[in-house]
Amino acid sequence: MGAAWTIARKDLKLRLRDRSAYIIGIVAPLGLALVFGFVLNPISDFTFTARYAVADLDRGPVSALFVDDVLRSTKGVRVVKVASVAEAEALVDATVNPLGGTGDKQGADAAFIFPKGFSADVQSERPAAVQVIGSQSSQTNAGVSLALAQGYASELTSVRVTVATVENLTGRRVDRLATGVKVLQTPNPATLVDETTTTKQLDPVTFYAAGMAIFFLFFTVQSGVTALLEERRTGTMARLLSSPIPRSAVLIGKMLSAFALGIVSMTVLMVATTLAVDANWGPPLGVALLILAAVVAALGIVALIGGLARSTEQANTASSMIAIILGFIGGTFFDVSQAGGALARLRFISPHGWFMQGLADLSAGDVSVIITPVLAMLAFGLIAGAIGMARLRKGLRA
Amino acid sequence: MKALAISRVNLVRYFRNRGSIFSVFVLPLMIVLLLGAASGGAALPKLGFVAPTPDTFTTELEQSLKAVEGLRVVKVESDDVAVRGVERGDLQAAIILPAGYQQTLRSGMDVGIRYVARKSPNIQGITGVVNAAVTRQSTLLRTARFAETRGMGTFDKALAVAEQARTALPSVTVVESTAGEPLPFAGLGQFDMPAQGMLVLFIFMNTLTGAANLVQTRRLGVARRMYSTPTPVHTMIAGEALSQFTIALIQGGFIIAGTLLIFGVDWGNPLGAILTIVVFAAVASGAAMLLGALVSSDQQASGITWAVGLDLAALGGAMIPLAQLKLLSDTVYRVAHVTPHAWALEAFQSLVADKGGVADIAGFLLILAGYAAVLLLLATWRLRTVLVR
Numbered sequence: 001m002g003a004a005w006t007i008a009r010k011d012l013k014l015r016l017r018d019r020s021a022y023i024i025g026i027v028a029p030l031g032l033a034l035v036f037g038f039v040l041n042p043i044s045d046f047t048f049t050a051r052y053a054v055a056d057l058d059r060g061p062v063s064a065l066f067v068d069d070v071l072r073s074t075k076g077v078r079v080v081k082v083a084s085v086a087e088a089e090a091l092v093d094a095t096v097n098p099l100g101g102t103g104d105k106q107g108a109d110a111a112f113i114f115p116k117g118f119s120a121d122v123q124s125e126r127p128a129a130v131q132v133i134g135s136q137s138s139q140t141n142a143g144v145s146l147a148l149a150q151g152y153a154s155e156l157t158s159v160r161v162t163v164a165t166v167e168n169l170t171g172r173r174v175d176r177l178a179t180g181v182k183v184l185q186t187p188n189p190a191t192l193v194d195e196t197t198t199t200k201q202l203d204p205v206t207f208y209a210a211g212m213a214i215f216f217l218f219f220t221v222q223s224g225v226t227a228l229l230e231e232r233r234t235g236t237m238a239r240l241l242s243s244p245i246p247r248s249a250v251l252i253g254k255m256l257s258a259f260a261l262g263i264v265s266m267t268v269l270m271v272a273t274t275l276a277v278d279a280n281w282g283p284p285l286g287v288a289l290l291i292l293a294a295v296v297a298a299l300g301i302v303a304l305i306g307g308l309a310r311s312t313e314q315a316n317t318a319s320s321m322i323a324i325i326l327g328f329i330g331g332t333f334f335d336v337s338q339a340g341g342a343l344a345r346l347r348f349i350s351p352h353g354w355f356m357q358g359l360a361d362l363s364a365g366d367v368s369v370i371i372t373p374v375l376a377m378l379a380f381g382l383i384a385g386a387i388g389m390a391r392l393r394k395g396l397r398a
Numbered sequence: 399m400k401a402l403a404i405s406r407v408n409l410v411r412y413f414r415n416r417g418s419i420f421s422v423f424v425l426p427l428m429i430v431l432l433l434g435a436a437s438g439g440a441a442l443p444k445l446g447f448v449a450p451t452p453d454t455f456t457t458e459l460e461q462s463l464k465a466v467e468g469l470r471v472v473k474v475e476s477d478d479v480a481v482r483g484v485e486r487g488d489l490q491a492a493i494i495l496p497a498g499y500q501q502t503l504r505s506g507m508d509v510g511i512r513y514v515a516r517k518s519p520n521i522q523g524i525t526g527v528v529n530a531a532v533t534r535q536s537t538l539l540r541t542a543r544f545a546e547t548r549g550m551g552t553f554d555k556a557l558a559v560a561e562q563a564r565t566a567l568p569s570v571t572v573v574e575s576t577a578g579e580p581l582p583f584a585g586l587g588q589f590d591m592p593a594q595g596m597l598v599l600f601i602f603m604n605t606l607t608g609a610a611n612l613v614q615t616r617r618l619g620v621a622r623r624m625y626s627t628p629t630p631v632h633t634m635i636a637g638e639a640l641s642q643f644t645i646a647l648i649q650g651g652f653i654i655a656g657t658l659l660i661f662g663v664d665w666g667n668p669l670g671a672i673l674t675i676v677v678f679a680a681v682a683s684g685a686a687m688l689l690g691a692l693v694s695s696d697q698q699a700s701g702i703t704w705a706v707g708l709d710l711a712a713l714g715g716a717m718i719p720l721a722q723l724k725l726l727s728d729t730v731y732r733v734a735h736v737t738p739h740a741w742a743l744e745a746f747q748s749l750v751a752d753k754g755g756v757a758d759i760a761g762f763l764l765i766l767a768g769y770a771a772v773l774l775l776l777a778t779w780r781l782r783t784v785l786v787r
Contacts, residue, residue: 023701031705035712039723039730092577127568135578142576147526149572154530156570158537164563165541169550186544189503190536192493192529193510200485201517219704317417324425328432333717335518336432337487343435344487360485 003245007253011227012260025220025265029212030272036208037277048076050141053111055088056081060119061177066112066130066152074148085113088133095135109138110145122156123176125164129153159183200364202356206280209273211332213266214294214355218323220265221298222316224258225306228392229315237396247396251389255299262295282362286370290358293377297351300385301326307391326350351380400629404637408611409644421607422649426600427656433592434661443524446474446483446492453500455535462531463493469527477512484514491515491524493532503539504553506546538564589661594746595716597653598678598739601646603707605682608642610699612690621785631782635687639774642686646679666749670756674749677766678742684773691780714739720747738769 015021052071056063071079082088094107113131121128132149134142159180166174202210228251231237240250270287273279281287302319309315330352331337337344347353358373412418445463449456464471472489474480480492494512496502502509511532515521538560545556615621615638624634654671657663665671689706693699714737715723724731734740745762748754 018695018697020695020697020701023698023705028701028705028708031709032712035709038733039712039718089577095578122570125567127571129571129573131573131575134574134576136576137578143522146572146574150530151533153570153572154533154537157564157567158541160567160570161538161560161563162541162544164567165545165556165560166548166550168559168563169545169556183540183544186540187508188533188536189539189543190509190511190532192513192532194513194515194525196513196515196517199481199514199517203517216704313415317415317420321417321420321425325428328429334433335487343432357486 003249004253004256007240007250008256008260011224011254011257014227015223015257015261021220021223021261024216025261026268026272029216029265029269032212033209033269033273033279034276036212037205037273037279040204040208048141048144049078050076050109050144051078051080051107052145053080053082053088053091053108055083055085055111055113057085057116058114058118060114060117062119062122062156063114063130066114070148070152071112080108082111088113092133092135095138108135109141110134112145112149122160123180125160128156155184156180198364200361200369202360202363203280205277206273206359206363207335207356209269209277209279210281210356210359211327211352213269213273214330214352215323215327215332217262217266217294218298218302218327219320221258221262221295222302222319222323223261224254224299225302225319225392226312226316227257228254229306229309229312232395233312241396247393250396251393255303255389258302259295259299262298263291266291266295280363282359283365283367286362286367287359289367289374290355290362290370290377293374293381294351294355296381296385297354297377298381300381300383300388301351303388303392304384305388307388307395327352329353331356348376351377354380401633401636401640404624404634405641405644408638408641412608412611412641412645421600421604422645423652423656426596426649426653427660430589430593430596430653430657430661430663433596434589442468442470443490444470444472444488445524445528446480446489447471448474448477448480448492448494449499450476450495450497451499451501455500455503455539456495459495459531459535462534463528466527466531469524481514484516487516490518491521491528493528506543589657589663590750591719593653593657593661593663594743594750595711595719597650597657597675597746598714598742599707599711599716600653601650601675601679602682602685602710602739603703604649605642605646605679605686606689606703606707607700608638608645608683608686609690609693609703610696612638612687613693613696613699616690616785617696625785631785632778634785635778635781638690639683639687639777642683643679646682647675650675650679664750665746666753667755670749670754670759671746673756673763674742674745674759674766677763677770678738680770681738681742681766681773684770684777687777687781688773691777691784710737710739713737715743720744738766741765741769 054067054071056067067079071077080091082091088108088111091108092111095109111133113133115129115131118128118130130149130153132146134145136142162183163174163176163179166179228237231240237250241247270279270281270291274281301322305319305322306315309318327333327350329336329346330350331347332352336347336353348357354373354376358370358377361369361373447460447463449460460471463469474483474489474492477494480489480494483489484492492514494514496509496511499509513525513528515525538557541560542553542557545551545560546553550556551559621634625631654665654675658665685706689699689702693702711717713734715734716739720731720734720740720743723734741762745759745766748758748762752758
C-alpha cells in the first residue's frame with residue numbers, strides 16, 4: 001500500500017506541475033459555469049420594469065380604474081399619459097432598448113388606447129374594445145401589456161355578464177358601475193396556485209455549473225490511465241515493475257491520483273460556483289455522495305477504455321470521444337429531458353444523466369432520493385472498472 | 399510552394415487519426431440532431447391534466463384548455479405522476495384539480511388549483527393560457543355565487559342565466575397591434591439556430607485543437623529541422639496555418655451540406671454563407687496559431703482549447719441564441735460581441751432571417767477579417783521567436 005501511495009503522490013505532483021490538471025479540472029469547467037451564470041443569471045435576477053403609454057380618450061371611470069388599479073398597482077410599471085393615439089404610437093415606435101428598463105430610456109414598450117365612449121360602451125351592451133400597441137423590439141414587456149389588457153377585458157366581460165344575470169333574475173335595472181365594482185371586489189372562486197418552486201428541478205445556473213463539472217470530470221480522471229500507458233511507452237514502467245512492487249500497487253497508485261484529482265476538481269467547482277454565480281447544488285451530504293459515485297463511474301469507464309486501447313493516443317482519443325458522447329446524451333450541455341420520449345430516456349445509459357437527475361431529485365432537500373442515481377453510477381464504475389483494471393493489469397506484464 | 403507541402407503533410411497526419419474524423423464530421427451533426435430534438439419545435443408542448451373527480455366543471459375546464467391552439471392536453475392519473483412528469487421533462491406543465499372540484503365550488507368554498515411548470519425561460523406562454531382558461535370558468539362561477547349570496551336565485555339558476563348572458567352579450571375585447579422595429583432573427587426553423595451555433599462552435603474549437611499539432615511540431619524538433627533547410631519561417635507558418643484553414647473549410651462545408659440535406663436547414667445566400675465560413679475559418683486558424691505559439695505542452699494546449707473554445711461559444715451566442723441574450727440583458731449582449739462567434743452568427747442570421755445578400759453582411763465579414771488579421775499577425779510575430787528557438 002505504501003508503494004501505491006508513493007506512486008499516487010508522485011503522479012499528483014507531476015500533474016500539478018504541468019498546469020494541464022488545473023486547466024481541465026478547474027479553469028475550463030469553472031470558466032464555462034461562470035459564462036453560463038453570467039448569461040443566465042439575468043433570468044433569475046429579472047425584475048420586471050416597463051414603460052407603458054396610455055392614451056385615455058375616454059376619460060371615463062372604467063379607463064381610469066384600469067390606469068389606477070391595474071397599471072399603477074403592477075410593480076415595475078411606469079405610466080406615461082399621452083393626449084393622442086399618434087403620440088402613443090410615436091412613443092412605441094421610439095423604443096430602442098429591448099430591456100424595458102425605465103431608467104433613461106425613451107419611448108414606451110406598449111401603449112393602451114381607450115377610445116372615446118369606452119366607459120359608456122362597457123356599461124351598455126354594445127361591443128367595446130381597448131387597443132394595445134406593442135413594441136416589436138420589446139416583446140416580453142409588450143406581451144405583459146397585452147396580458148394586463150386581456151385580463152382587464154375579461155374582468156369587464158364578467159362584470160357585464162354578472163350585471164345582465166342580476167338584472168335578469170331580479171327583473172329590474174341596477175346601477176351598473178356600482179355593481180361592477182362590487183363584483184370585482186369579490187374574489188375568484190378558483191385560482192391557480194403555482195407550485196413550480198417546490199418541484200425537483202435544477203435552476204439553469206446550477207444546471208450548467210453541475211453539467212460542466214461532470215463533463216470535464218471525465219477528462220480530468222483520464223490522466224490516471226494516460227500516465228499508466230505513457231510510462232509503458234517511455235519504458236519507466238519496466239523499471240517500476242523490476243522493483244519489488246506488486247503490480248496492483250502500481251495500478252492502484254495511478255488510479256488513486258486520478259481519483260484525488262477528480263474529487264478535488266468537483267469540490268472546488270461546487271464551492272466556486274456556489275459562491276460566484278449562486279449555483280444551488282443542494283444538501284452537502286447528498287452532493288458529496290453523488291460526486292463520489294460520479295468520480296468512481298468516470299474512473300471505471302476511463303480504465304475500461306485504457307484497458308482496451310492499443311496505444312496512449314488511441315486511449316486519449318477514445319476517452320475524449322466517449323466522454324463527449326456520454327456528456328451530450330446525459331444532458332450536461334442542454335436539458336435533454338426537454339426533448340421527451342426516447343431521447344430523454346436515453347440519458348440514463350450515461351453516468352452523466354444519472355448525476356444530473358440525482359442533483360435534480362436532490363434539489364427538493366430529501367437526501368434519500370439519490371440512492372438510485374448513486375447505485376447506478378457505482379454500477380457503471382465498478383463493472384467497467386473491474387474489466388478495465390483486469391485488462392490494464394494484464395498489459396503490465398508485457 | 400513549400401507551404402503547400404507542409405500543409406499537405408499536416409493534413410495527411412491529421413486525417414489518419416480516426417478521432418479527427420469523429421470530431422470533424424460525426425460529432426457536429428450528432429449534436430445538431432440532439433439540439434434540434436431538444437428544442438422540440440415539432441412537438442406541441444404537453445400540459446398534464448389531473449382531475450380526480452369527473453364532473454361538469456372539470457370537463458368544461460378540460461374542453462376550454464383543449465381548445466387552446468399549440469397546446470396538447472394529456473390526462474394524467476395522479477398528482478404525483480404529473481409532478482414527476484414535469485420534473486423529468488415529459489410534460490411542460492401540469493394542472494392539478496382537487497378532488498370534488500365542482501362540489502367544493504358549489505358549496506361556496508374557494509378552490510386552489512395546483513399548477514407546476516418547467517423552470518424554463520419560455521414557459522410564461524403556457525402559464526398564461528392556463529390561467530386564462532381557469533379565470534374564464536372562475537368568473538362565471540363568481541357571477542352565480544354573487545347572485546346566490548344576494549338572494550336573487552339558486553346557484554344553478556344563476557349559473558344557467560350567466561352562461562346564457564355570456565353567449566348572448568358581446569365581450570369586451572382587446573385589439574392588438576404592433577409598432578416599431580421587429581427583433582432580428584425572428585422566424586428561424588427548429589434546426590437553424592442549433593446548426594448555426596454548432597457550426598461556429600465546432601469550426602473554432604476543432605481548428606483550435608490544431609494548436610496541439612503545432613506544439614508537437616515544435617517539441618519533436620520538426621520545426622528546427624525544417625529551419626535547417628532553406629525554408630524561411632514565414633513559409634513554415636503559412637504551411638501550418640494553411641492546414642488548419644483547410645480543415646476548418648472542410649468541416650464548415652460538411653456541416654452546411656449535411657444539415658442542409660439531413661435537417662433541411664436554411665443557410666440563405668450560398669455565396670454569403672461560404673464567405674462567412676472562409677473568413678471565420680481564417681479567424682479560427684489565427685487563434686490556433688497564436689495558441690500554438692503561446693503554450694509549451696500539448697496537454698496544456700488541449701485543455702485551453704476546451705476552455706476557450708466552449709467559453710467563447712457560450713458567450714458568443716452559439717449555445718444560447720443571440721436574440722435570447724439580447725432579451726436577457728444588454729450587457730450580456732454587448733459582451734457577446736467581443737467574440738468573433740457573435741459576428742459570424744450575426745452574418746448567418748442576416749443571411750437567413752432577413753434574406754440578406756453578400757452586401758448586407760459585408761460589415762460583419764470585415765470585422766471578422768479584422769480579427770483574423772490581428773490574430774495571424776500576433777501569431778506570426780510570436781511563432782517567429784519560438785519556432786526557431
